[in-house]
Amino acid sequence: MAKLDLVMFEEEFSQLQEIIGRLQVDSSSKVVFLVDKNGQQIAASGDVRSIDATSLASLTAGNVAATDGLAKLIGEKEFSLLFHEGEKDNLHISIVGKRGILVVIFDQNSSLALVRLRVKKASRELQEIFEKVEQRAQGAASESSKFESPFSEITDEDIDKLFGD
Amino acid sequence: MTFINYASREINCKIVYYGPGLCGKTTNIQWIHEQASPEKRGKLVSLATETDRTLFFDFLPLDMGTVKGFKVRFHLYTVPGQVFYDASRKLILRGCDGVIFVADSQRARLEANIESIANLATNLRDNGFDIRTIPYVLQLNKRDMPSAAPVAEMERLLRFRNEPMLEAVANKGTGVIETLKACARQILMDLQRN
Numbered sequence: 001m002a003k004l005d006l007v008m009f010e011e012e013f014s015q016l017q018e019i020i021g022r023l024q025v026d027s028s029s030k031v032v033f034l035v036d037k038n039g040q041q042i043a044a045s046g047d048v049r050s051i052d053a054t055s056l057a058s059l060t061a062g063n064v065a066a067t068d069g070l071a072k073l074i075g076e077k078e079f080s081l082l083f084h085e086g087e088k089d090n091l092h093i094s095i096v097g098k099r100g101i102l103v104v105i106f107d108q109n110s111s112l113a114l115v116r117l118r119v120k121k122a123s124r125e126l127q128e129i130f131e132k133v134e135q136r137a138q139g140a141a142s143e144s145s146k147f148e149s150p151f152s153e154i155t156d157e158d159i160d161k162l163f164g165d
Numbered sequence: 166m167t168f169i170n171y172a173s174r175e176i177n178c179k180i181v182y183y184g185p186g187l188c189g190k191t192t193n194i195q196w197i198h199e200q201a202s203p204e205k206r207g208k209l210v211s212l213a214t215e216t217d218r219t220l221f222f223d224f225l226p227l228d229m230g231t232v233k234g235f236k237v238r239f240h241l242y243t244v245p246g247q248v249f250y251d252a253s254r255k256l257i258l259r260g261c262d263g264v265i266f267v268a269d270s271q272r273a274r275l276e277a278n279i280e281s282i283a284n285l286a287t288n289l290r291d292n293g294f295d296i297r298t299i300p301y302v303l304q305l306n307k308r309d310m311p312s313a314a315p316v317a318e319m320e321r322l323l324r325f326r327n328e329p330m331l332e333a334v335a336n337k338g339t340g341v342i343e344t345l346k347a348c349a350r351q352i353l354m355d356l357q358r359n
Binding site: 007014055 | 207
């Protein structure tokens, strides 16, 4: 079964956060998002409040998935980079490892060349962390979970409460 | 694929509404969007044609509250039901945690339902999932239509793994939340087991 949950701990999360924070400053961009290929936001940096981050994550993943489909149709493995040019703001989308998508939003204070350069370096660092997370997930799956999951005691009442019953 | 973030103490789950064209998938999540309190619901995103047919997907994020100190967030997606959008349907199933199959109860759509379940099985398999084990709910929608087939007949044709089966009239909200809850329960119980 291809279902391995993505479990992110504090330490990895702060590493990811630090890398994209640095990328946002170094590339002079407005916002940087790291999202998962399934459409969930992992981390963000910059003027995040100006954007509906949840919709952005889901639409980006949809966009990447559709472009992936197009790539396969013409015999490519994937298109690792998408660029959308607007009147003021531009969107640079790139694939990180197997499951990450890096989204950089920038305006005339930066340039495509600078963004590409900085993204390249940040991607390598992000990929290392993703690999670590992946390895741990596989290790946990084969050793039947070393750490105590907080969800091992979810009850029917917990679920009823979620739905306000 | 559930995303558990220990840093922000959040669990994110993806639920996909599947079914033949015009069976009421979008109506289900529109109703949830309308009745959910504004602090719980996110923005409803619809990628639809000019005639309001789903082109790629609808998306609704829902904050459900907390379980064991973790914020639970559901991401609801619908697929385009029309047969020729199969490539898009396959993409949307990627990384899903649970599926709600919305069946159209009208007699004339019985075959379309059967075909759509077969298509779901294929597309799940291509994404590495098994339709026999993934959290799954069968909703019999449009129960108020005069041409609705009897529940027993629909059950015989469409129910294949003793999955929760709920009757619904999605445009009036009947059975909509109950269906979502049945799916959420299976997903969270899966988390408990894993």
